[in-house]
Amino acid sequence: MAKVAKSLNEIKSFPKQTRIALRNCGLIDPSNIDEYIARDGYFALGDILKNKSPKDVVNEIKESGLRGRGGGGFPTGLKWELTAKEKSDRKYIICNADEGDPGAFMDRSILEGDPHSVLEAMAIAGYAIGANQGYVYVRIEYPRAIKRLKAAIKQAREYELLGENIFGSGFSFNIDLRLGAGAFVCGEETALIASIEGERGMSRNKPPYPAQKGLWGYPTCINNVETLANVSAIFNMGAKEFAKIGTENSKGTKVFALAGNINNIGLIEVPMGTTLREIVYDIGDGIDGGKAFKAVQTGGPSGGVITEEHLDTPIDYESLKEIGSMMGSGGMIILDEDDDMVKISKFYLDFTQDESCGKCTPCRIGTKRLYETLEKLIDMNGTPEDLEMLEYLAKSVQKTSLCGLGQSAPNPVLSTLKYFRDEYEAYANRTKRTAYFIEEDVCIGCTKCAQVCPVDCIEGEVKKPHVIDPEECIACGACYDVCPVDAILKP
Amino acid sequence: MKSLEELKKIKDKTKKKTNTEKDTSLTRILVGMSTCGISAGAKPVFDEFNTLIKDKELKDISVTSVGCLGECSIEPMVEVYQNDKRYTYCEVNKEKAQKIFDEHIVNGNVVEDYLIGQYRK
Ligand SMILES: Cc1cc2nc3c(=O)[nH]c(=O)nc-3n(C[C@H](O)[C@H](O)[C@H](O)COP(=O)(O)O)c2cc1C
Ligand code: SF4
Ligand code: SF4
Ligand code: SF4
Numbered sequence: 001m002a003k004v005a006k007s008l009n010e011i012k013s014f015p016k017q018t019r020i021a022l023r024n025c026g027l028i029d030p031s032n033i034d035e036y037i038a039r040d041g042y043f044a045l046g047d048i049l050k051n052k053s054p055k056d057v058v059n060e061i062k063e064s065g066l067r068g069r070g071g072g073g074f075p076t077g078l079k080w081e082l083t084a085k086e087k088s089d090r091k092y093i094i095c096n097a098d099e100g101d102p103g104a105f106m107d108r109s110i111l112e113g114d115p116h117s118v119l120e121a122m123a124i125a126g127y128a129i130g131a132n133q134g135y136v137y138v139r140i141e142y143p144r145a146i147k148r149l150k151a152a153i154k155q156a157r158e159y160e161l162l163g164e165n166i167f168g169s170g171f172s173f174n175i176d177l178r179l180g181a182g183a184f185v186c187g188e189e190t191a192l193i194a195s196i197e198g199e200r201g202m203s204r205n206k207p208p209y210p211a212q213k214g215l216w217g218y219p220t221c222i223n224n225v226e227t228l229a230n231v232s233a234i235f236n237m238g239a240k241e242f243a244k245i246g247t248e249n250s251k252g253t254k255v256f257a258l259a260g261n262i263n264n265i266g267l268i269e270v271p272m273g274t275t276l277r278e279i280v281y282d283i284g285d286g287i288d289g290g291k292a293f294k295a296v297q298t299g300g301p302s303g304g305v306i307t308e309e310h311l312d313t314p315i316d317y318e319s320l321k322e323i324g325s326m327m328g329s330g331g332m333i334i335l336d337e338d339d340d341m342v343k344i345s346k347f348y349l350d351f352t353q354d355e356s357c358g359k360c361t362p363c364r365i366g367t368k369r370l371y372e373t374l375e376k377l378i379d380m381n382g383t384p385e386d387l388e389m390l391e392y393l394a395k396s397v398q399k400t401s402l403c404g405l406g407q408s409a410p411n412p413v414l415s416t417l418k419y420f421r422d423e424y425e426a427y428a429n430r431t432k433r434t435a436y437f438i439e440e441d442v443c444i445g446c447t448k449c450a451q452v453c454p455v456d457c458i459e460g461e462v463k464k465p466h467v468i469d470p471e472e473c474i475a476c477g478a479c480y481d482v483c484p485v486d487a488i489l490k491p
Numbered sequence: 492m493k494s495l496e497e498l499k500k501i502k503d504k505t506k507k508k509t510n511t512e513k514d515t516s517l518t519r520i521l522v523g524m525s526t527c528g529i530s531a532g533a534k535p536v537f538d539e540f541n542t543l544i545k546d547k548e549l550k551d552i553s554v555t556s557v558g559c560l561g562e563c564s565i566e567p568m569v570e571v572y573q574n575d576k577r578y579t580y581c582e583v584n585k586e587k588a589q590k591i592f593d594e595h596i597v598n599g600n601v602v603e604d605y606l607i608g609q610y611r612k
């Protein structure tokens with residue numbers, strides 16, 4: 001027998017991963033600041049406050065090539081520079097820990113496993129842009145993350161790593177938490193700001209951008225949890241070293257939450273440029289139950305599907321956009337041959353129409369109509385005209401919505417339409433089979449299927465072809481599993 | 492914190508207690524206790540190790556709750572660090588924790604059946 005792997009770093013997929021944002025997760029006690037310090041925590045902040053100007057800090061982040069991990073991929077150094085440039089006696093830095101994408105838990109893991117990496121980065125960002133106050137906006141549905149953040153802030157204050165005159169540099173910085181109720185739209189930066197201000201979480205027009213007029217009208221820099229978790233690591237390893245990881249325009253690593261029908265469900269961190277095939281087959285160890293791969297859904301309700309033909313695409317912001325999906329914040333759902341793409345679309349539209357803040361008409365009414373059209377198709381009440389309308393409406397909502405929620409809500413529909421149009425047509429033309437079906441010329445009449453069918457809807461004589469009554473079939477799949485000659489087709 | 496020297500002192504002091512330093516006589520038991528680990532049942536495992544250590548009055552051994560290592564589907568995960576050796580145990584429950592404690596921690600015999608190699612290639 002081969003030697004069994006003793007530890008995590010001995011398993012086959014381990015060398016494919018590079019842990020920067022997750023460097024401390026699972027290795028240190030998040031409730032003990034000393035353990036973070038033992039792994040070089042707060043040394044970057046100390047060195048910066050002692051030896052570097054705010055401009056140096058901005059330039060190093062620019063040089064690292066770090067881009068926003070919250071979905072948009074905006075260059076972080078540029079965002080800091082834009083906020084630094086604004087003249088104002090008050091500025092803010094906000095950490096976006098809303099993480100509303102269903103199925104994603106990258107940010108939660110960082111906050112629970114290594115909260116100080118985020119706090120240190122916020123202080124560094126504060127110094128770079130000239131802010132003395134930071135807020136972490138975190139959803140109340142993350143009680144453990146909130147608890148650990150609170151404890152971490154308290155310890156950092158006790159050590160005077162937050163507060164007045166940090167490292168005797170004259171720089172003062174404080175961080176407080178702001179709790180959100182868990183609305184998807186509150187992850188959008190202008191809605192998030194409105195929520196902190198005590199208003200309803202609704203998006204606002206841009207411009208002005210938060211960098212110019214953000215929280216309470218002051219220049220504000222908003223960064224995602226994972227983006228921030230990279231910051232002190234960049235200073236510790238050097239911007240040049242960091243920039244060696246990844247592709248031409250996407251540097252460093254990305255954390256993904258692997259979910260759906262894949263053997264190794266979990267959290268991974270891979271260098272940009274890793275292919276989807278490596279993620280699905282090497283790290284994820286392929287599809288559960290030996291089924292055929294169908295697609296990967298990335299970017300959650302704002303993203304789209306990636307099919308077999310694009311599995312060798314290297315992960316980076318631009319290449320994923322080119323094939324009609326997006327990096328998103330890092331949710332990755334693996335779909336297999338049995339997944340119905342029209343139903344997947346409906347799932348996401350159900351989510352977005354519910355989460356729409358209702359401020360603008362295209363999104364408020366458009367997403368609802370998109371959802372209803374999908375429902376109509378799935379209920380076999382649709383027509384080819386409905387399909388045309390679906391596509392037209394999806395494009396209109398995309399073009400005319402006020403904020404990113406509405407603008408991206410039709411993506412799951414449009415991308416599945418692009419790659420799996422036949423599935424939509426089967427519904428629209430009402431040729432979609434909803435029941436299992438026996439191929440007459442393959443069936444040997446062994447009667448096995450009839451014996452297991454829980455609703456007794458399979459008829460046939462011994463050694464003669466059997467038939468399933470499609471009206472009665474509940475699509476349980478029991479017959480499919482027992483047929484010795486694979487005569488039964490799935491719906 | 493006024494200086495980097497002060498920070499370094501904390502680092503050096505803590506290094507001895509963490510796995511950042513290899514040649515230490517300390518055995519560290521790490522239990523993954525993020526939301527994923529706890530919902531998979533990590534809390535009773537964590538408590539069990541603490542009780543066992545107290546009962547046996549063992550020294551040079553620590554139990555620490557840590558964040559998630561990413562392998563959410565085979566949690567609760569327990570890692571044992573001894574010098575430069577690292578062992579990852581998966582799907583640990585109270586009974587398995589007792590066995591790991593008796594056989595590995597006390598007697599020095601690694602419990603192969605629960606090692607990550609049984610769960611991951
Ligand atoms: C509907 C919607 C939801 C969003 N949700 C999040 C979120 O949960 N977390 C996040 O960091 N960014 C989210 N964003 C992106 C933010 O608006 C913003 O771009 C990001 O926080 C900027 O940080 P980054 O540059 O570090 O990525 C969302 C955007 C939209 C349009
Ligand atoms: S697009 Fe949707 S979420 Fe955004 S402002 Fe309009 S209604 Fe609100
Ligand atoms: S799928 Fe289930 S209900 Fe349908 S025919 Fe087969 S066994 Fe009967
Ligand atoms: S199990 Fe297959 S071969 Fe046997 S009767 Fe049913 S369909 Fe025909």
